[in-house]
Structure formats: structure tokens, C-alpha cells
Amino acid sequence: MTNQVLTHQMIAREAAKMLEELAPFTANINKGRQDEFGSDVSGYKKGDTVKIKIPTSGKVFDGATYAGGAAGTDVIEESVNLSLDTQKHIALQFGAKEKMLNITDFKERILRPQMQTLASVVEADLISKGVLGVPNLVSMNTAGTTPSNALALARAKMNQYLTPAGDRSALITSTANVALSGEISRLHNPTQASSKAYLDGYVATAFGSDLFEHQSIPTHTKGTAATITVSAASQTGSSITMTAGTGGTLVKGDVITIAGVNAVHPLTGQDTGSLQQFVVTETVTVSTGTAVKIYPSINPTAPNKTVSASPASGAVVTLASINGVQNLAFHKDAFTAAFAPLPVIASCEGYTARLPSGISVRVMTFGDGNNDIERTRIDVLYGFQTVRGLHAVRIPQVTS
Incomplete structure (x- = not known):
């Protein structure tokens, strides 16, 4: 293959494809939200936020009479915020000799090792955030192994x-x-x-x-709080007051169950007979009457019914998390990420590649006249949110 001078466009496109290929979690979650930040590429900046609406189920009534003679069901849409809050980059120094490599040599000798590092760091960050928003877990029972089921x-x-x-x-x-x-x-x-x-x-x-x-x-390492109970009856919502007989913490990502609070069918609201699992969404030290934030929220009535009943006063809270x-x-669609197409800064040379899947990568070069070298950075700016944990x-x- 005849050598040609590599362009920022060529490097950026290859970098974006590698980021997707080397990061299966990133590749397999929803990345369609970046369009909601606006169409002006120059307008993307760290801290931008959009609100994501989550469709919810309604209530079914019997008979021909509208809403059983009552008012219709209010349309209630839950929402979560997605912020562009994380920027990561790799920093390279290469000159005319490297630019004369053909794209295949450059990919394998220079670009791939760097993108493997960047992809690994981005992946680890996104997976860690995703795990912390998931309340469901299935029990393991053998140390050091995972049962075949x-x-x-x-x-x-x-x-x-x-x-x-x-x-x-x-x-x-x-x-x-x-x-x-x-x-x-x-x-x-x-x-x-x-x-x-x-x-x-x-x-x-x-x-x-x-x-x-x-x-x-x-x-995950679970919190240290023990002998936890619910402090008052008939509580609803995403914050429940609890008391710990043995003081300690509930950490973000801990999974708990509450006695008498069962999971329900998402549409019919029928009790499944199994305890609903909740995930703690903020780390807190539990003492007497401490508010603990959880997901999903407790709502024992339609529409958007999530549990069979509100917890009773004194109901036992069990820390179901498993270390490891x-x-x-x-x-x-359980998770969503937005990769924003960063603009190339004035006086720099560069290109921002955006794949159809939603991944965007910027490659940008700037000179150091004092030392007669060029520096190149490959950047990603992204946000992440758990939408349907x-x-x-x-x-x-x-x-x-």
C-alpha cells in the first residue's frame, strides 16, 4: 500500500471505531440521547444536561363506563437527568515520520494500544456507574465460582x-x-x-x-449497618426513613429488601409473592430515623404501582448485597450514554468523528514551537444514566 500523510479525519474515524469494538458495554447500551443536547456541535460542553422521560404504565378499568365513573388516570412520566460530566483523553506525541505510515501500520503500532487503554478506562467507568443503579440480583451460593444456572x-x-x-x-x-x-x-x-x-x-x-x-x-463491598428496621408506617416514594440497631453505613449500590414489601407485575400490579429488591442510591450513615434513598420508589397504588404494600413500622430491612x-x-435501554462531538479549538488542527451508533471521538493537534514538537490528544466527552434499572x-x- 502506498504511504500517504495521515489526516485527523482518518485517525478520528479509526479511533471511534476502535472505541466501539473494544468496549462491549458501551457498544450495547442506548446512545441515542446526544441529539437532545442540540444540533450545534460548538454548543457541546461539559455540564450540559437533558431530562429523559420514562414512559409508565396506566390503569385498566372494568365495564363500559369511562374510568369506572371516576376521573381518568393522570399521565405521570418519571424522568432522569443525563449530564455530560466526564471527559477523558489520551495524549500523544508523534511527528512527520509517524504521519507517513499507512493507516494499517498506524492503527496497529500506535493507535490501537492507546485506544485499548482509553476504551478500558471508559468502559470501567460506565460499568461501575451502571451496576450502582441496578436493584435486581440473583443469589450466588458457592465461593469463588458462579453456578451454571x-x-x-x-x-x-x-x-x-x-x-x-x-x-x-x-x-x-x-x-x-x-x-x-x-x-x-x-x-x-x-x-x-x-x-x-x-x-x-x-x-x-x-x-x-x-x-x-x-x-x-x-x-462491590456492602455497607456495615445491621439490625435495620423501617422507622414509620405507610411511607412511600424514593426516600424511606430507617433505623439501625447497629450503626453503620448503607453504601450506594447496596441491595436491600423490606419485609412485607413484595414485587408486583409491572402492568397488572399483581403480587408476585417475592420480595422487591431495592438499590440504595446514596451512601448514608444509618442511625435513628435516617432517610435512605432507594430505587425503585415505593408506590403501592396504581398507576405506576411498584410494590404490593408500603412497609409497616418496624419492618425488617435485610441487606441482600453480596461482596465480590x-x-x-x-x-x-436499561442504560443510556451520550458521547458529545467536541469542537476543534481555534488555532488547532483536528477532526471530530461521529459513528452512526452515537460514539464521537475528537482528534486534535497543537504545536509546541519552543520545543519543535506536535502534541495530539484524542478526547471523548460523555454522560451516563441508568434509565430502567x-x-x-x-x-x-x-x-x-
Whole structure:
């Protein structure tokens, strides 16, 4: 191949494609929200925020009379904020010799090692944020391993909350992959190739999900509060007052259950007979009458019914979290990320590449006349939010 001078456009496009290929979690979550920040590329800046509306279910009435003779159901849309709050970049120094490499050599010798590092850091950040917003977990029972039915349990849990059947993925550790390999091999159909097989770490498609072996799955260490009870009856909403007989913390990402508060069918509101799992959304030290923020919120009545009943005063709160690696199964729309197309700063040379999938990467070069060198940076600016945490499941892998 004839050598040609590499352009910022060529480098940016290759960098964006690598970021997607090397980051299966990023590739498999919703990234359509960046359009809501506006159409002016120059207007993107750190701190910009949009509100994401979450459609909710209504209430069904019996008979021909409108709303059973009462008023119709108010349309209540919940919402979450998505902010462009994280910027990360890699910094390179290369000159005319490197620019004369053909794009294949440049990709493999210079760009790929750098993008592997950037993708790994971005992935680890996004996965950690995602895990902290997920209340569902399936129990592990063997230290150091993952039972072969773990992904089947996760699939059942997502089905319980009517998670759409398509666009499901699961991130598992290498040791979990070994423990699950027999079951995965039995269920995997090699004649049905996944469209995501090109992504780094792809293992197979089984249990209704594309499975990816991943090295950046976070661990969780649960809080220290014990003998926790609900402080008052009939509480609703996303903040519940609790008391701990043994003072300590509930940390962000802890999963709890409350006695007498069961999960319900998302549409009919029928009691499922199993306790609803909640995730703590802010770290707090629990003493007497401490407000603990949780997701999902407690709402025992339609519309948007989430639980069978409000907790009774003195109801026992159980810390259900399991210390260790938090393997994760999820639907695409459980999470959303926005990668903003950063503008090239005045007096610099550069290009911002934006893939159809929504990933944007800026490559920008500026000179250092004092030292006669050029410096190049590759930047991503992004925001992340958990939108439907009930459409994901944590699969803790006990390590001790």
C-alpha cells in the first residue's frame, strides 16, 4: 500500500471505531440521547444536561363506563437527568515520520494500544456507574465460582419485569466464563451468528443474551449497618426513613429488601409473592430515623404501582448485597450514554468523528514551537444514566 500523510479525519474515524469494538458495554447500551443536547456541535460542553422521560404504565378499568365513573388516570412520566460530566483523553506525541505510515501500520503500532487503554478506562467507568443503579440480583451460593444456572436466573428476573426479549447482553468475568462454559456450549447454536460477534470479548449467544468476557467488571463491598428496621408506617416514594440497631453505613449500590414489601407485575400490579429488591442510591450513615434513598420508589397504588404494600413500622430491612465481582446482564435501554462531538479549538488542527451508533471521538493537534514538537490528544466527552434499572440484573460472584 502506498504511504500517504495521515489526516485527523482518518485517525478520528479509526479511533471511534476502535472505541466501539473494544468496549462491549458501551457498544450495547442506548446512545441515542446526544441529539437532545442540540444540533450545534460548538454548543457541546461539559455540564450540559437533558431530562429523559420514562414512559409508565396506566390503569385498566372494568365495564363500559369511562374510568369506572371516576376521573381518568393522570399521565405521570418519571424522568432522569443525563449530564455530560466526564471527559477523558489520551495524549500523544508523534511527528512527520509517524504521519507517513499507512493507516494499517498506524492503527496497529500506535493507535490501537492507546485506544485499548482509553476504551478500558471508559468502559470501567460506565460499568461501575451502571451496576450502582441496578436493584435486581440473583443469589450466588458457592465461593469463588458462579453456578451454571446464574444466567438462567438473570434471564428469569428480567422477564419478571417485562424486559424486551431482544438487545440483551451479559458481561462476565473470565472465571465466570469457565464455570459457565459447559452450559453455554450446550445451549449455543453456532449457526446463528450474532451481529455483535465482532466486539472484543464476545463468547456466545445463550440464555437470550450476547455474552461477553470482560476484564473491567467492578466489585462491590456492602455497607456495615445491621439490625435495620423501617422507622414509620405507610411511607412511600424514593426516600424511606430507617433505623439501625447497629450503626453503620448503607453504601450506594447496596441491595436491600423490606419485609412485607413484595414485587408486583409491572402492568397488572399483581403480587408476585417475592420480595422487591431495592438499590440504595446514596451512601448514608444509618442511625435513628435516617432517610435512605432507594430505587425503585415505593408506590403501592396504581398507576405506576411498584410494590404490593408500603412497609409497616418496624419492618425488617435485610441487606441482600453480596461482596465480590458484580457480573451484569442487561437490556440495551436499561442504560443510556451520550458521547458529545467536541469542537476543534481555534488555532488547532483536528477532526471530530461521529459513528452512526452515537460514539464521537475528537482528534486534535497543537504545536509546541519552543520545543519543535506536535502534541495530539484524542478526547471523548460523555454522560451516563441508568434509565430502567429493573431491566438489568447483577450476578455477584463471591470471591471470599
